[in-house]
Amino acid sequence: MSTPHEIVVLGGNFAGIGLVHYLFKITIPSLQKLDPAKTFHITLVTPNTDLFFKIGSPRALINDKQIPESKILRPLSEGLSKYKPEQLTLAQALATSLDASKRTVTITPVGSETTKDLPYDSLFIATGTTSASPLWTFHPDPSLTSTALKALHTSLPTAKTVLIAGGGAVGIETAGEIAHFYPSAKITLLSGAAQLLPNSPPVLGPRAQSYLETHAKVEVIHNLRVEASDLSATGATVTLSDGSTKTTDLYIDATGGKANTGFLKADWLDGTKRVLTRDAYFRVKGNGSDDVEGVYVLGDVTAGSANTAMVLDAQTPTVASAFAVDFARKAIGVEAGEKKNPGLLGGLVGLVFGKKAAAPSLVEFKPMKDTMLVPVGPGGGVGLIMGWRFPSFLVAKVKGKNFLLELVDPLLTGDKWKA
Ligand SMILES: Cc1cc2nc3c(=O)[nH]c(=O)nc-3n(C[C@H](O)[C@H](O)[C@H](O)COP(=O)(O)OP(=O)(O)OC[C@H]3O[C@@H](n4cnc5c(N)ncnc54)[C@H](O)[C@@H]3O)c2cc1C
Known part of the structure; x- marks a missing residue:
């Protein structure tokens, strides 16, 4: 050998x-x-x-x-x-x-x-x-992901205000989940751009926004970015791109990596x-x-x-x-x-x-092009499959129901690859 x-x-x-x-x-x-x-x-x-x-x-x-x-x-x-x-x-x-x-x-x-x-x-x-947040990727200390999840489990039930930065799929999905499970919290989503999902076909972002806004306490704000955040034991103060500051019980950074x-x-x-x-x-x-x-x-x-x-x-x-x-x-x-x-x-x-x-x-x-599923809470969402619009109820069925957990085992074991 x-x-x-x-x-x-x-x-x-x-x-x-x-x-x-x-x-x-x-x-x-x-x-x-x-x-x-x-x-x-x-x-x-x-x-x-x-x-x-x-x-x-x-x-x-x-x-x-x-x-x-x-x-x-x-x-x-x-x-x-x-x-x-x-x-x-x-x-x-x-x-x-x-x-x-x-x-x-x-x-x-x-x-x-x-x-x-x-x-x-x-x-x-x-x-x-x-x-920025270990909720979305591992950090050099991978244990921070579990710590961040647990911290939200503790703080979300009593949060009256939640500020989410990031108008991509992650920010939208997070706003949709919190709005559904904690309907009394006031949620502000800052897209940081002119619309939600700015890098996708233009119809998707406004549609996602209208689903979010079916929740009375969700507000979507465009063209405003978080420049700095100051976290404390009782909440966060963020400085925005227009120079103003905002305090919130919870701040979630869902901007890219x-x-x-x-x-x-x-x-x-x-x-x-x-x-x-x-x-x-x-x-x-x-x-x-x-x-x-x-x-x-x-x-x-x-x-x-x-x-x-x-x-x-x-x-x-x-x-x-x-x-x-x-x-x-x-x-x-x-x-x-x-x-x-x-x-x-x-x-x-x-x-x-x-x-x-x-x-x-x-x-x-040859990747599958123009395909994305963005649940807005468990009941629906926006999506495209190879450029074709995917109806809201199918977004809920395919991803919104359990966030594709059925893919974990085949990925972890390698069973997804057929010899
Ligand atoms: C909330 C969320 C929802 C998503 N939904 C979807 C979806 O529905 N469909 C879809 O297709 N994609 C989705 N994505 C995107 C998808 O998860 C990513 O594209 C995928 O994780 C990329 O995999 P990766 O292995 O390249 O990077 P990662 O998953 O980030 O893995 C990188 C690995 O490298 C390690 N690492 C980092 N630095 C070093 C170093 N210096 N040396 C050694 N190791 C290092 C990290 O610890 C980590 O283990 C979603 C992402 C998020 C955050």
Whole structure:
């Protein structure tokens, strides 16, 4: 057996976990059919030990009964313990720098100041974004997500005023949930733009606003942003973009996140600090002089990302195909799509599996476009499926009922990928 090919995956949530399963279930077996002597080891570097199904957060923040925390924070071990130590190592750490010339990532284990250099043969960057509030993404201390959910469970029942900043899907869903479950609270939603859902087809935002305003105590305000917030034990005071201040019992920041790329050189990144790609298969572009062979990116941290989990259904097979093609060319000596003389061992594998070994091919990236579901409370909401309007009652049925919790298990276990 050869020395294992070391694959390092940075970031262990939607993109990273999905990728690890995809590599073990589909990509690695296909490469081993081509050359059974090749072995692989994956190191998953991530600070969290749970999968965070953040899609459920707007309902889970209401109380611990609607969606118990244990349904959206699930131990990674439930999905990863099936892999042996010689296949997978979980490093509970943050990537803190990268040396492309040495092909190493420096990682800092959670709770430690001692760093460690991790060599890689192939590297996948899936570090996502960090939102101001840990309600929507993990923070470097992942336990803050649970703390933030619990804090709202305590404070929401007595809050008379709630201010939410952010007119995207997360802000709308959160306002809709609070309006439904705490109808006596006065809710102010600041879109921060000229309308809700400013980056979506223009009909959706006003429609979402009219659903929100069926609740007498919801007010939606446009073109006003929160510039600063001062939190205290009894509430918050926010400074707004028109210079005024506002006090509120509860302030929820639902504005977007910042890309987790502080460990990369600035010239690998676009204007939003997301990782630039050099082709449609998510190979990292780099800066023209650094060695970026075998370096790939996926998930929200990708330049131009749609910032959805759904896009990963298409992006994961595509980026894995780029890795497979690059590995087959470099380590096995076959070009994409080429048939390989299987040799004695490969021939036996072919006999057993009844298949000829073929070199991998690139998989085109074909995400489902113009699709989004934004519940406004459990009873309805706005949505588009491939650009077509999705009726409110179907938004409620598909997402509003349980916030897509049925997707957690297949993601966590890898069952979503069919070999
Ligand atoms: C409330 C809400 C509702 C949503 N609803 C939908 C929906 O209905 N449909 C949909 O398709 N999408 C939805 N999304 C978007 C979807 O959740 C994201 O697109 C998805 O989580 C992106 O996955 P990711 O793995 O790229 O990033 P993340 O899920 O953010 O994961 C990034 C991981 O990287 C880790 N990390 C960070 N920095 C480092 C580092 N330096 N080193 C190592 N690891 C690091 C983090 O701890 C985390 O584990 C929603 C998002 C939110 C917040």
